[in-house]
Amino acid sequence: MARWLIALAFLLVLGLPMAMSRCTRESRAPTDAGLPALIIVTPHVPQIREEFARAFDEWRRREHGEGARLDFRSIGGTSEIIRALQARYNAALAAGKYTLSDTGEVIMEPGSIDVDVMFGGGTFDHGRLKTGVTLRIDDGRAPPRDVAVPMSVPAGFEQPRLDAWFGDNSIGAGTLYDPDQHWIGTALSGFGIVYNRDLTRELLGRDDLASFEDLADPRLAGWVALADPRQSGSVTTTIDAILSAYGWDRGWRVLRAISGNTRYFTNSSSKAPIDVSQGEAAAGLAIDFYGRTQSQVVMREGETPETARVGYVDPPGEVSIDADPVSILRAGPNPELARQFVEFCLSDEGQALWGFHATSTETGAGNPPDASGALLGPRRFELRRMPIRRDFYARFAAHLIDKVDPYQIVSDAAPAGWRSAIGIMMGAFAVDTHDDIGEAWRALRDARTRALPAPLIAEAETLFYAFPGTEQLDRHWAELFGDAEPRLPSDAKLPFTPENYGAIRAVWREPAVQSRLAIVYSRCFAENYRRITELLRNPVAPAAAAPAHAD
Numbered sequence: 001m002a003r004w005l006i007a008l009a010f011l012l013v014l015g016l017p018m019a020m021s022r023c024t025r026e027s028r029a030p031t032d033a034g035l036p037a038l039i040i041v042t043p044h045v046p047q048i049r050e051e052f053a054r055a056f057d058e059w060r061r062r063e064h065g066e067g068a069r070l071d072f073r074s075i076g077g078t079s080e081i082i083r084a085l086q087a088r089y090n091a092a093l094a095a096g097k098y099t100l101s102d103t104g105e106v107i108m109e110p111g112s113i114d115v116d117v118m119f120g121g122g123t124f125d126h127g128r129l130k131t132g133v134t135l136r137i138d139d140g141r142a143p144p145r146d147v148a149v150p151m152s153v154p155a156g157f158e159q160p161r162l163d164a165w166f167g168d169n170s171i172g173a174g175t176l177y178d179p180d181q182h183w184i185g186t187a188l189s190g191f192g193i194v195y196n197r198d199l200t201r202e203l204l205g206r207d208d209l210a211s212f213e214d215l216a217d218p219r220l221a222g223w224v225a226l227a228d229p230r231q232s233g234s235v236t237t238t239i240d241a242i243l244s245a246y247g248w249d250r251g252w253r254v255l256r257a258i259s260g261n262t263r264y265f266t267n268s269s270s271k272a273p274i275d276v277s278q279g280e281a282a283a284g285l286a287i288d289f290y291g292r293t294q295s296q297v298v299m300r301e302g303e304t305p306e307t308a309r310v311g312y313v314d315p316p317g318e319v320s321i322d323a324d325p326v327s328i329l330r331a332g333p334n335p336e337l338a339r340q341f342v343e344f345c346l347s348d349e350g351q352a353l354w355g356f357h358a359t360s361t362e363t364g365a366g367n368p369p370d371a372s373g374a375l376l377g378p379r380r381f382e383l384r385r386m387p388i389r390r391d392f393y394a395r396f397a398a399h400l401i402d403k404v405d406p407y408q409i410v411s412d413a414a415p416a417g418w419r420s421a422i423g424i425m426m427g428a429f430a431v432d433t434h435d436d437i438g439e440a441w442r443a444l445r446d447a448r449t450r451a452l453p454a455p456l457i458a459e460a461e462t463l464f465y466a467f468p469g470t471e472q473l474d475r476h477w478a479e480l481f482g483d484a485e486p487r488l489p490s491d492a493k494l495p496f497t498p499e500n501y502g503a504i505r506a507v508w509r510e511p512a513v514q515s516r517l518a519i520v521y522s523r524c525f526a527e528n529y530r531r532i533t534e535l536l537r538n539p540v541a542p543a544a545a546a547p548a549h550a551d
Contacts, residue, residue, distance in 0.1 A: 037069040038337045041085070043077050044120040047381035051353050052119075054379060056341060059349050062372055068337060078121035079233075082128050085329070088113055089133045089151055092331070098135075098149075104142075106135060106149045108331035116332035117341060118152075119186075122237075123174065126152070126183035126325045152327040153335075154181040155342050165346045167390045172410035176323050176388060185323030186345040187354050188386040188406045190314035191238035194273045194291035197311055199223065199282035211315045212242050215283055216257035218445040222438070224261040225272035225284035228431050230423040232269040234287040239426070241320030244416040248498045252425075253465050259430035260441025260464075277310045288314060292384035292402060305402055316409040323388060351392050352376035354385040355400045367399055418498070420505055424514065425467075425496075428521035433529060440464055440529035443536040452539055460532045467496035468524035476523045477516070486512050 035057075042049065053070040061067045075084050092098070097112040118129060132150035162169075166176045166185075176185045193215065197207045203219050215224055227235040243251035263281055266272065272284030273294035291312035292305070299308045314321070326345055328338045344350045349370055356377030357364035367375040377399075386406050387393070393405045430437055444464060447457050470493045477488045492507045494500040508514040 032067070032069070035067050035069045036334065036337055037071045038117060038334055038341055039071045039073065039115050039332070040117045040119050040341075041073045041075065041081050041115050042119040043074070043081060044072075048120075048383055049074075051378040051381055051383065052345075052350075055349055055353055056344050058374070059344050059347065060340065064340065068340075070341075073115065078125040081118065081121070082125060085115070085118070085129070085151055086133055088115070089149065089330075093133070093135050093149065097331075100137070100139065104137075104147070106147055108149075110331055110335055111333045112331035113329060114333065115329055116334050116338040117329060118327045119341075120324055120326075122189065122233075122322050123183065123185075123325060126178070126327050129327050129329070130178065130180070130182040132330075149330070150182065151330055152182045153330045155184055155328055155339060157181060157184075157343075165389055171321055171323070171407060172412050173414035174322055177325070183323075183325035183327045184342055184346070185325050185388045186342075186350070187324040188321050188388050189324050190288040190319050190321050190386065190406065191234060191241060192286065192288060192291065192312060192314040192319050193283055194276050194286040194294065194310065194312050195283035196276050196279060196281070197309055199279060203282055208311060209283060209313055212246075212258075212318055213254055215261060215285075216254050218257075218261070218441070218448075220261045220282055221442050221445060222261065222263050223282035224258060224263060225275050225281035226258070226262045226265055227269040227272060227285070228265040228267055229426050230431070231267040234269050235285050236419065236422050237320055237322070238285045239422050240415060240419045241318065241411060241413075243418050243422075244320075244413040245318045245411045248416075248418070252467075255426065256429060256437075256465055257441070259426065260437050260444075262430065262434070262438070265431045265434060273310075286312070288312060289383075289385055296382060296384055314404065314406070314409055318411050319409060321386075321406050321410040324385070346389065348376060348392075351387040351389050352396070352399075353378050354383050354387045355392075355402065356382075356396075357399070357401055358382050368396065416498075418501065420508070421501065424508060424518055425521070428518060429525040432518075432522045433526045436526045436529035436533075440532040443533045447536040452536065456535065456539060460535050463528050463532050463535075466528060468521055469495070472524045472527070473520060476520045476527075480519060480523075481516060486510065486516075488517075489513065492517060 049070070049072045053072070056070055057067040075081060092108065092112050093106075097108060099107045101107055118126065129152040130150050132148050132152075135147045135149050136144060137147050138144040162177065169175050169177060169179070171188065177183065193209050193212065195209045200209060201207055203223060204214075204217060209215070229236040229239055239255060242254060245251070246254055269287065270290050272281065273286045273290045275281045276284055277294045277298045291310075295305060295308050295310040295312055298310055303309070305311070326342055328335065328342065332338060352367070356367050358378045358380055359365065359367055359375040360379055361382075364375070364377055367377045370376050382401060384401060386402070386404070390407060393400070393407070397403070397405070441464070444457070444460055447460065473488065473493050489507045491500075491503040492513070494503055496504065508517070
């Protein structure tokens with residue numbers, strides 16, 4: 001009997017997941033092999049894939065009299081996807097799957113590539129599709145030459161159609177679609193703050209955060225979760241928006257203070273929202289999808305996004321908002337079906353999937369109907385993304401889960417061109433010196449409560465926010481590398497200001513110099529932080545002993 005019971009339990013363990021999986025598959029869009037199939041490569045999560053597969057099939061049956069299958073291929077994040085597509089195109093071109101027109105244009109026939117569409121990612125990534133790959137042509141008709149072969153093709157919509165969908169092709173300093181239509185935005189992505197209302201109430205005395213500067217409040221010391229900007233593109237985009245919106249001096253000061261509050265630096269941008277929801281951190285930077293989804297996961301019955309334990313905010317006037325595009329790939333098997341998918345994404349049916357309540361919920365039962373009388377919106381999963389069409393907010397604001405109009409809150413500040421400084425400088429003054437900056441920041445906070453002499457606190461604050469100066473750089477470079485080549489370039493010792501940034505960035509382009517400077521920068525910042533802790537924890541220490549720290 002014991003053996004039979006063990007065998008039965010074993011069968012249940014194996015069989016239950018398979019039964020659940022079968023039920024899940026049956027709830028998704030039809031997989032009829034006879035239907036036209038669109039092959040889509042995407043970084044989107046399974047919930048998005050399921051809702052779009054079902055809704056596109058239903059939409060196409062109404063609009064074109066026949067359904068369609070979406071065959072999603074998920075091979076990683078956007079960087080991995082771009083590399084995989086580059087490999088496909090390079091292989092196809094190397095195999096001769098192209099012809100040259102009379103004007104020398106590279107022509108690839110449909111089916112030369114086995115993927116139709118890239119769906120999701122940012123405008124930067126889809127811009128790389130447009131840039132494409134390079135083909136070396138040596139056909140005897142002209143000297144050998146390199147020709148750019150875009151991996152995407154124009155969608156080909158008439159301008160009045162685009163105007164009806166988008167209005168002005170702008171959001172803040174960004175655009176909603178490529179002017180040549182190599183990519184078309186389908187949703188909007190914000191880069192803001194996820195926070196735990198229970199903890200912000202306890203630590204700050206208020207439920208909600210509203211500004212990136214809120215994360216610099218010393219009362220949050222040890223309670224902020226951040227991803228390493230050298231590992232996370234979304235966090236780098238957020239930090240770049242802070243610098244661009246606040247300006248050089250204020251921006252770097254805010255980032256230094258936020259870093260002082262940081263509990264850890266992770267290599268995964270999805271970790272911060274999870275830890276915030278579990279009370280391991282009070283707040284962190286996050287892409288809107290991660291923040292709002294985590295809020296949805298832990299939402300208690302009867303709560304709304306405005307009252308849930310986990311909140312998310314795109315700070316008005318400060319937030320960077322980017323289009324989340326779709327691109328039709330060159331030489332995919334089914335270009336007409338790909339174009340129909342783009343059209344669907346911009347329809348009311350497609351846009352409602354991003355922001356409406358699920359129709360299976362009590363609230364979603366009140367969603368407005370489409371032309372056929374079926375309810376707009378997702379069926380099972382509330383995706384909590386921002387639709388891209390301007391008119392959608394005017395017509396359907398009451399039905400959106402998140403009451404936010406991205407066109408009203410987006411920062412108008414154009415990227416200042418300092419993004420390339422974020423990885424190396426934050427790596428040095430925050431990530432690689434995490435323990436030291438945390439100690440110095442807490443010493444500053446405690447010094448204010450202890451009412452230490454104002455000149456001493458002012459000296460410590462100046463030192464905390466300083467960038468390495470010439471004396472420090474020379475000294476640490478000599479200690480570490482002596483006279484070994486490469487030498488420390490003179491431009492590397494310029495004061496770190498926006499006026500000098502171009503010259504300093506040029507120095508960083510030499511890999512050997514940049515790798516050595518990263519170590520030297522870290523030693524300089526660590527030296528300053530330790531000096532701050534010494535000054536404030538032992539205030540009798542002579543201030544004159546402080547190292548040179550700024551020019």
